[in-house]
Amino acid sequence: MLELHWGMPVILYLFLAGLGAGALTVSGSVLLRGGGGWFAGQHFRIARHGALIAPLPLIVGTGLLILELGTFQAGVEQVDIAKLFRWINLFKIVNLSPMNIGSWVLGLCILFSLAYAWTFLAPTACAQDDRCRVRRAMAWIGIPLGVAVAVYTGILLGAMPARPFWNSQILGMLFLFSALSTGVAGILCLHAFLRHEENDRPGEQAGYILAVSDALLIALELLIIILFIMFAHLTIGDPAHAIAVILPGGELVWWFWIGVVLFGMVVPALVELRHTLPKLLHHRPYRVLRSVEIAIGLLVLAGGFLLRYVIVVAGQITGPVGM
Amino acid sequence: MQENEKKLLRRELLNRIGLGAATAAVAVTLPAGAGAAVARDPVHYAMVIDTRRCIGCQACSVACKAEFAVPLGATRSWVEYVEKGTFPHVSRQFLPRLCNHCRNPQCVNVCPTGATFKRAEDGIVVVDPEVCIGCKYCIQACPYDARFIHPDTGAADKCDFCLHRVGRGLVPACVNTCQGRARIFGDMNDPASAVAQLIATQPVTVLRQGMGTRPSVFYIAADHSDPRETRVPSQYVRVDTHRRIQERR
The missing domain is CATH 1.20.5 (Single alpha-helices involved in coiled-coils or other helix-helix interfaces)
Structure with a gap:
């Protein structure tokens, strides 16, 4: 068995950073789409939930990342303050390492998400309050920052020919759509948890908008997964050998196909379609139980975590073929 | 001495x-x-390993351990045993391994702090443990699995061609101790050096050429067999890495 240099802290970081970045991007997009206009109420609520969710996973995930650093671990063992804070070296230089670029982007994103959440913090916050101009201006910056954090994690893993499973040009896109999907799922969970009625008020479409968006994002994610596998499996050499780990006979086949694809994507997408299609096709009222909404959200979140788990582990238990 | x-x-x-x-x-x-x-032309240190002269005695591994007090479970230099075939058509080859001090080092490209760099004056790839944060990105990126986290510093560590010896005109410890004189070290930009002449006259190969790293460690008559890539279907191939991680990456 090969050694896993990057373990659970990194897996959790990739998941949490994706969730936070996704929530920030979705919040900004929804706010700009209609948070101050005709759909102000429901769009604003989605944007608010997204903005309030975003900072926490970003901060916790980054904290976990520091726990994985060799110098931090040595610093804890030796009670050495200098080693505990050695990670500051990341910000003493700017270079083209994906991790360096990512650290700067992540640092900016955390600070920005906190400021953005602050604009929504007041209980009386609404679409036309005195912070609305700042909020909208910040949404324009939050969207690219969120996308950058989500994409860079894929580029970080994908930049190494020595790790053929990760060395795919499409990994960044897979992480982006997974981040957006988990971001929507996080907002959906919070929305369902906070709503008082069994169903939304008449005319309220927040749950519907979230469910439709999530189903679409999952569909795109599945398409990218198919491309990710095809690019590797339909070739020869290192990528084909590496991708075998998630194909029949591979060590992670069940985790990937049952955990990530079936329960993390297909089942929640089908449930979402079951509830949204009547409204989409026949304009019937959108009705869904709060428990179903929460279950969908949790399944998508679990799928997003398992996707990171499978990819991080698969990349480390496979390598180039031949010497 | x-x-x-x-x-x-x-x-x-x-x-x-x-x-x-x-x-x-x-x-x-x-x-x-x-x-x-x-x-x-600046100095560019390189090593040629003539596997025909290697007897697999691990003296180089031990000398390296002693030179740097390499912690248990980690290796800067090691010798792999490659066994293959079915009796009576069998072979056992030795493949000494170390950092390849690549001309296009992936570890340097991914290092987020600049702690790992290739010295312009001699081409040796080094790690500054005072700058390295121990993120393990270089460990993931190295196709030769040459790096590890040193438990004392928490930073990445690896072979540095015995920089402290080379700087004083000595050869690296593994070269100095090699019983069969299988390891030859020198400046490959110096046409008079043994390494330059061997590279020019012998059919040398490098490990994992397809990675595009352009290693500075060259092999003569190396057996590149790998258990995951048997050239004859069902042929027995076994590699003993003699490392804590028994499997080649």
């Missing part, structure tokens, strides 16, 4: 004289610009 050092210094002096003479000769026969280019 001192005698050895003197011999090495003498050899280095002779090499330099030789290089000077060669440069002068080239300058006479080539246009001025070309002659100047030869003179300016």
